[in-house]
Amino acid sequence: xxxxxxxxxxxxxxxxxxxxxxxxxxxxxxxxxxxxxxxxxxxxxxxxxxxxxxxxxxxxxxxxxxxxxxxxxxxxxxxxxxxxxxxxxxxxxxxxxxxxxxxxxxxxxxxxxxxxxxxxxxx
Amino acid sequence: xxxxxxxxxxxxxxxxxxxxxxxxxxxxxxxxxxxxxxxxxxxxxxxxxxxxxxxxxxxxxxxxxxxxxxxxxxxxxxxxxxxxxxxxxxxxxxxxxxxxxxxxxxxxxxxxxxxxxxxxxxx
Numbered sequence: 239x240x241x242x243x244x245x246x247x248x249x250x251x252x253x254x255x256x257x258x259x260x261x262x263x264x265x266x267x268x269x270x271x272x273x274x275x276x277x278x279x280x281x282x283x284x285x286x287x288x289x290x291x292x293x294x295x296x297x298x299x300x301x302x303x304x305x306x307x308x309x310x311x312x313x314x315x316x317x318x319x320x321x322x323x324x325x326x327x328x329x330x331x332x333x334x335x336x337x338x339x340x341x342x343x344x345x346x347x348x349x350x351x352x353x354x355x356x357x358x359x360x361x
Numbered sequence: 362x363x364x365x366x367x368x369x370x371x372x373x374x375x376x377x378x379x380x381x382x383x384x385x386x387x388x389x390x391x392x393x394x395x396x397x398x399x400x401x402x403x404x405x406x407x408x409x410x411x412x413x414x415x416x417x418x419x420x421x422x423x424x425x426x427x428x429x430x431x432x433x434x435x436x437x438x439x440x441x442x443x444x445x446x447x448x449x450x451x452x453x454x455x456x457x458x459x460x461x462x463x464x465x466x467x468x469x470x471x472x473x474x475x476x477x478x479x480x481x482x483x484x
Contacts, residue, residue: 246437246477256436259468266474308480312371312467313379314433341480344435345382347481351389353472354369357431357464 240337241276242304243297247322249311250282255272257286260310276302283317290325294338302338312345314337362429363460364399366420370413370445371403371433374460377479380409399425406440413448417461427460435468 245257246267248260272278277300281293288296290307297305307326311318322340330338344350369382369390374401385423387403397399400423404416411419430449434441453461467473471476 244481251438253438256438259436263468263474263477267477270474271478278399284439301420306481308477310435312433313374313376313382315374315376344473344477344480345386347476347479349476350467351386351393351473353470353476354386354390354433354467356395356429356470356472357467358367358429359426 239303242274242306243279243300243302244271245290245293245297245305246253246278246280247307247309247311248280248282249317250284250286252285257282258322276300280308283301283321285351286316287299290322291329294326294333298333298336302336305339307338307340309340311343314343314345319353364422365427365429366399366425367395367401368372368413368416368420368428369401369403369433370430372402372440373407373409374393375408380405390421399423399453404430413445414452417449417452417456417458421456421459425459427456428462429460430463432466434449434466437466441466455465 246264247302251257261279268278279293281288281290294305309318309322326338366436367433374380383403391401404411404413417428431444432441449461449463
């Protein structure tokens with residue numbers, strides 16, 4: 239049986255409050271799905287810790303043999319298309335026996351339009 | 362009966378592809394909800410056109426008496442807390458008879474955690 243870790247990956251901000259929002263989201267995801275995964279944690283591309291590399295190291299130290307990154311990004315810009323894959327490729331080269339992959343980014347989700355319309359009702 | 366316009370507000374990017382993603386999302390929202398609203402369009406906070414101010418002008422020229430902005434942002438940073446409200450306040454002062462309000466930003470949605478978990482399955 240594989241031991242899979244989820245890693246919520248956000249941009250990172252100089253504002254600690256924005257980084258806390260990512261921690262809180264990760265906590266909600268953890269409460270929903272912790273029974274299915276070895277661990278559910280978060281990482282930041284830049285400007286905040288833990289970095290993607292350090293978070294991947296930690297998943298592996300906890301015994302993960304598969305790591306799935308969940309990009310908390312709205313557009314397929316340079317961060318999603320280039321920066322995150324580059325950091326993952328470096329770690330994949332370091333740990334060839336671990337399966338590290340990147341899920342589609344949040345903005346590509348089918349349900350985003352419905353969620354935007356729901357904002358009107360919560361207004 | 363009020364004539365309400367929806368305005369999807371995104372940050373805006375120098376990459377035209379990112380701006381196109383916002384246009385495409387707005388088109389999906391329009392297909393889902395056009396029967397309920399006078400118009401459904403998009404605007405950018407910076408770096409791309411139409412600006413929030415120009416988009417609000419256009420809604421009003423089309424006959425809107427209520428405009429609801431839907432912030433396509435993941436965190437409650439300066440853009441959500443300060444920049445968008447300031448631009449809206451300037452337009453509200455210009456058009457006191459029009460109801461202009463800002464819905465909660467996307468990242469505040471209850472369903473985000475489930476949507477993040479769904480990314481694993483679409484991987």
